[in-house]
Amino acid sequence: MLGIDSNMTFSHGIHPEEYKEFTSSCPIERMPFVEEYVLPLSQHIGAPCKPIVKKGDVVKRGQMIAEAGGFVSVAMHAPVDGVVTGIELTETPSGQMAPAIRIRTDAFSTQQFHLTPPKAPEEMTVKEFVSSVQQAGIVGLGGAAFPAHVKFAIPEGKTCRYIMLNGCECEPFLTSDHRTMVEQADAIVDGIAILQHHIRAEKIFIGIEANKPDAIAEMTRKIAATALPAEVVSLKVKYPQGAEKMLLTAILGKEVPSGKLPLDMEALVSNISTIAALSHWFRKGIPLVERVVTVTGTAINRPSNLLVPIGTSMREVVDFCGGLKDDACRILLGGPMMGMVQKSLNIPVVKGTSGILILTDKEVRSLDEYSCIRCGKCVDACPIHLNPSLLGLLAKKGLWEEMEENHLFDCFECGSCSFVCPSAIPLVQSFRVSKGLLRERMAREKAKAA
Amino acid sequence: MLDQVAISLIILTGLGLLFSTILAIAYKKLKVQEDPRIDKVEVMLPGANCGACGSPGCRAFAERVVNKEAAPGKCTVSTPEGVGKIAAFLGVDAGSGEKTVARLLCAGGAMESPVKAQYAGTLNTCRGAAIVSGGTKDCNWGCLGLGDCAVSCDFGAIQMNGNNIPVVDIDKCVACNDCVEVCPKQLFVLMPISQKLVVQCRSLLEGDEALSRCSVACNACGRCAADALPGVISMKNNLPVIDYGQNELTSALAIGRCPTGAITWLDNDRQFVADRKSPLSVGRVESTQYDEGTYYQ
Numbered sequence: 163m164l165g166i167d168s169n170m171t172f173s174h175g176i177h178p179e180e181y182k183e184f185t186s187s188c189p190i191e192r193m194p195f196v197e198e199y200v201l202p203l204s205q206h207i208g209a210p211c212k213p214i215v216k217k218g219d220v221v222k223r224g225q226m227i228a229e230a231g232g233f234v235s236v237a238m239h240a241p242v243d244g245v246v247t248g249i250e251l252t253e254t255p256s257g258q259m260a261p262a263i264r265i266r267t268d269a270f271s272t273q274q275f276h277l278t279p280p281k282a283p284e285e286m287t288v289k290e291f292v293s294s295v296q297q298a299g300i301v302g303l304g305g306a307a308f309p310a311h312v313k314f315a316i317p318e319g320k321t322c323r324y325i326m327l328n329g330c331e332c333e334p335f336l337t338s339d340h341r342t343m344v345e346q347a348d349a350i351v352d353g354i355a356i357l358q359h360h361i362r363a364e365k366i367f368i369g370i371e372a373n374k375p376d377a378i379a380e381m382t383r384k385i386a387a388t389a390l391p392a393e394v395v396s397l398k399v400k401y402p403q404g405a406e407k408m409l410l411t412a413i414l415g416k417e418v419p420s421g422k423l424p425l426d427m428e429a430l431v432s433n434i435s436t437i438a439a440l441s442h443w444f445r446k447g448i449p450l451v452e453r454v455v456t457v458t459g460t461a462i463n464r465p466s467n468l469l470v471p472i473g474t475s476m477r478e479v480v481d482f483c484g485g486l487k488d489d490a491c492r493i494l495l496g497g498p499m500m501g502m503v504q505k506s507l508n509i510p511v512v513k514g515t516s517g518i519l520i521l522t523d524k525e526v527r528s529l530d531e532y533s534c535i536r537c538g539k540c541v542d543a544c545p546i547h548l549n550p551s552l553l554g555l556l557a558k559k560g561l562w563e564e565m566e567e568n569h570l571f572d573c574f575e576c577g578s579c580s581f582v583c584p585s586a587i588p589l590v591q592s593f594r595v596s597k598g599l600l601r602e603r604m605a606r607e608k609a610k611a612a
Numbered sequence: 613m614l615d616q617v618a619i620s621l622i623i624l625t626g627l628g629l630l631f632s633t634i635l636a637i638a639y640k641k642l643k644v645q646e647d648p649r650i651d652k653v654e655v656m657l658p659g660a661n662c663g664a665c666g667s668p669g670c671r672a673f674a675e676r677v678v679n680k681e682a683a684p685g686k687c688t689v690s691t692p693e694g695v696g697k698i699a700a701f702l703g704v705d706a707g708s709g710e711k712t713v714a715r716l717l718c719a720g721g722a723m724e725s726p727v728k729a730q731y732a733g734t735l736n737t738c739r740g741a742a743i744v745s746g747g748t749k750d751c752n753w754g755c756l757g758l759g760d761c762a763v764s765c766d767f768g769a770i771q772m773n774g775n776n777i778p779v780v781d782i783d784k785c786v787a788c789n790d791c792v793e794v795c796p797k798q799l800f801v802l803m804p805i806s807q808k809l810v811v812q813c814r815s816l817l818e819g820d821e822a823l824s825r826c827s828v829a830c831n832a833c834g835r836c837a838a839d840a841l842p843g844v845i846s847m848k849n850n851l852p853v854i855d856y857g858q859n860e861l862t863s864a865l866a867i868g869r870c871p872t873g874a875i876t877w878l879d880n881d882r883q884f885v886a887d888r889k890s891p892l893s894v895g896r897v898e899s900t901q902y903d904e905g906t907y908y909q
Contacts, residue, residue, distance in 0.1 A: 257744070594743045
């Protein structure tokens, strides 16, 4: 039986220290409102959304303030009652300055939503359902922030036999999905029912790594009480199991071919918190205006799991968690493996922020780079079976085309190769640089041809 | 013993003769007639194989020149004399040969735009730093100062100065486009050398917001646009845009009232002069060699 088989996993991958004990038993707390909210227009992958408010407008909590700027784009909503103080350039987690809507919070803003839920999802057509999800501003909450409705809109000619819910949370330190599963299991199960009504998959798998026994027990109990064709799958703890292709391999035992998507394997992979957000929207009418963020690390005074309104400055979140310790050295948005390093705390929490991780200089590895000794550890670690050692040598020589031939674009930058390299070669970093250069080159050639 | 040596000698000599005959016939039969001028033009070209002309190398460029598909002046590495020699040899026009050089659109070095975070990556390149939170500086658009451009330049035309800003030696610069492609912030542009009025800032911020991040940032005050002849400079996205179609109307006067020194007059082929200050205000002005009188004549 799948449910108890915790040897299920994909091949390759790594076993970093978990460090989940900081927050895995902290219940989700609600973060109080702060004075100002900054909402970048581009919090998701795809076209930025278009503001529909202007400076001076009074907005209500949950009101739509920007509409989707295309199909691969989602709407955005005000997290608080307040006044729009401007739409201006602001610092974003990517490091680029981008336009954002600033809202000054009304002093009497309450947690209450003045919303009416959309009509029952069971009565919607698939098209209405997809557009409703887009209206709700729901994106993949695992970290990549890919608009959720794009995944739910199964194109003509494709079938979806499996729905896979990703509760792996394989990144060290992070526990936001874990706590969501433990505390909001009802919402998740309801979200699954809503999704299943429209996708009509043969089988639903909920993949959870074996280091979250309480989440496995809770989800199994809730699923057993429904008639859904769902099954909780306990997976062997390994990084990067939360990557959608790895999860598919772990559960179905099939690999997603190069350049293909999970849908080509008749599967839809979605994060567990995204599914909970579906239920909040369709049952209560609450759009995606807040999310669970794990604030953790060795350099934070009170590690916690917080329900943070989107747009809260990281500085406010850190202050709410007791502030930084004196030896704080590095700030990351997300986990230590794939998270984005930040140079400032004046950055808003966005839809894709699953965690804020603050480390001391003791943990921050800064090693000298040595030559490649061809030990092959990176080859053993790479979950998609690339040859990072070869790619690294090619990157050093600037042979970008050869890198492309060696499937550089299949790399999803999990960082396993850099993690295991005994010579401390910045492998994944140079792949990201090479990808950037290659993309620029392609764009130039396209512009030239046009 | 002796006859074995003799036999092998005879066989080898025979084989040698046979193959040389085949080769000689093949040479005659399969000979490709190539314009002998291509070889001569190739010798006259600098042999840098830089690709600045758009051809994949000097040989390919020589072919295009001989076939009259390109003007010799397209080679930016050759000296004007060298181009003239090729043109005279082929009896063609040398082609417009105004020297084009790379210009840096940022003046914020370590002194002007302080580093906000330390980049601890072992990659230690601008590209590497740019993927981590957009680089170490507070300014989003500015030069990262790790010298990818200097490394990429095959002609030694770019040097990092003490202020962590690349300086282009315009005598050595051949406008090969390498620095333009490598800069993660797209700060290099190729400009004809006669275009001297350059906005050395890409920051889209305005006012104190811009200045708090870099002391030589454009704060979008618009004085340069007001001082220039109508239509020459316009403000767009908080940055002055110079209409180089009216290049002859540009004047160093436009930079006189710039409070920060973001707009510069690159006279005497200099890119940076640190000690020159605007007579009016803080900041840095490239050249003070302008005469207000001439402007009003």
